[in-house]
Amino acid sequence: MHIVGFFVYPGxxxxxxxxxxxxxxxxxKVAGRPLYRLEVLSRAGGLVPSSGGVPVTTMAAGxxxxxxxxxxxxxxxxxxxxxxxQAVARLAVRTSRIASVCTGAFLLAEAGLLxxxxxxTHWRMAHQLQRRYPAVEVDADKIFIADRAIWTSAxxxxxxxxxxxxxxxxxxxxxxxxxxRELVVYHRRAGxxxxxxxxxxxxxxxxxxxxxxxxARDRLQEPLPIERLAEAARLxxxxxGRAFRRETGETPTRxxxxxxxxxxxxxxxxxxxxxxxxxxxxxxxxxxxxxRAFVKHxxxxxxxxxxxxxxxxxxxxxx
Numbered sequence: 090m091h092i093v094g095f096f097v098y099p100g101x102x103x104x105x106x107x108x109x110x111x112x113x114x115x116x117x118k119v120a121g122r123p124l125y126r127l128e129v130l131s132r133a134g135g136l137v138p139s140s141g142g143v144p145v146t147t148m149a150a151g152x153x154x155x156x157x158x159x160x161x162x163x164x165x166x167x168x169x170x171x172x173x174x175q176a177v178a179r180l181a182v183r184t185s186r187i188a189s190v191c192t193g194a195f196l197l198a199e200a201g202l203l204x205x206x207x208x209x210t211h212w213r214m215a216h217q218l219q220r221r222y223p224a225v226e227v228d229a230d231k232i233f234i235a236d237r238a239i240w241t242s243a244x245x246x247x248x249x250x251x252x253x254x255x256x257x258x259x260x261x262x263x264x265x266x267x268x269x270r271e272l273v274v275y276h277r278r279a280g281x282x283x284x285x286x287x288x289x290x291x292x293x294x295x296x297x298x299x300x301x302x303x304x305a306r307d308r309l310q311e312p313l314p315i316e317r318l319a320e321a322a323r324l325x326x327x328x329x330g331r332a333f334r335r336e337t338g339e340t341p342t343r344x345x346x347x348x349x350x351x352x353x354x355x356x357x358x359x360x361x362x363x364x365x366x367x368x369x370x371x372x373x374x375x376x377x378x379x380x381r382a383f384v385k386h387x388x389x390x391x392x393x394x395x396x397x398x399x400x401x402x403x404x405x406x407x408x
Contacts, residue, residue: 091259094128094155096180097147098173098196100164103139105190105248109159112252112268116260119267124260128155132176140164150176157255158184162191162211162244174199188240188255190248197239198222206236211244215338216293229338230347230386249274293336297322301333305345309352309372315341349373350386357395364391 093113095106110127117123131137134149140163158180167173178200181187189197194210195218197203204224209215215229228234233242233251242251249272257265293299304321305313318341319329333341352371356362364376373379380390387394 090126091124091157092126092128092155093157093159094130094150094153094180094184095159095161096130096150096177096196097137097139097145097161098131098163098168098170099138100140100167101137101145101161102163102191102245103141103143103145104245105161105163105193106139106145108246108248109188109190109252112249112256112272115268115271116256116264119271120260120264128153130155130180132172150180153180154183155180156184157186157188159252160187160189160193160196162189162193162248165192165195165214168192168196169199178202186238186240186255188242188251190242190251191244194218194241195221197241198225202239203241206239207234208236208239208241209234209243210241213244216336219338220294220335223335227338230343293333295332295336297324297329298333298336301329301341302337302344302348306348309345309349310370311372313345313372318345345372346382347386349379350382353379353383353391354395357391367391 095110097106106129110129113125113127116125129145129147130150130153131147132150134147136144137147138144158177160177173196177196181200181202187197187202191211192214194203194208195214198208198218198221203222205226207226207228208218209228209231210218212229215227218225219227231243232247233240233254235254240251240255242248253265253269256268293302301318301322305318315330316326319326322329324332330341333339333344337344339347349371353367353373356367356370364379368374368376368379371379373382383389383391383394
């Protein structure tokens, strides 16, 4: 029996626990037999309050042995207390697969489990994760990422996508599809699909990076190589690249592409400009290049991507 342990702490986000838990729980119903045993763990066991004050009954992590360990997201300060970090580190050495939902990535990073690995978290917290843990390769633009045996996901409902992907890895796509249907969500969004992450609204901590972003935002129709952005920020190329990634969770090249995508998406929603005119106006230069960027970041072509804004998160993967 594959044991899935969900680790929580005072201040965890209850949906980060309940969403993935429900997905794994539903497997027995659609498969007709139990394939997983689920345990909710905490450092000391007993009732553990969520961020909203709702208590959750837990078992003491102690010497628990689980096959998959899932760290719930929530308030960062309480999860990073030494006792919580030590409990997760002890569990990790006895676990074959580890996952986190939303800010749960901070707990994995604090335990040293994400060093040298690609990881994601809620888009709003990605730059903080990168700044605090420079040994982690943070990608703010993914629903979930699997780097060897460690999986991380974006915020809130992305935990369901993560759980469905884990179920698919264990038992195949058809069972995962049946679980998704039973949960009344469409089959999981692909891990490479973009989470909502408006880099145009990010506020880096330093004026120089803010200047570079503003410079790019005002000149999207022009070529914007990293050298030009570094010059605008009055930093060396090396200093600029490191500072930009640390403060935004993005590389400069990816950030410029994302700014162009956001601008194109807004124009697509606002009116009926031809695709060719929009591609030229935001710096993609040709429609095919823009189409490829939309598919890579949003998982769908331009018109369909713009139309999807405002749809429920679980509807993003509708054909």
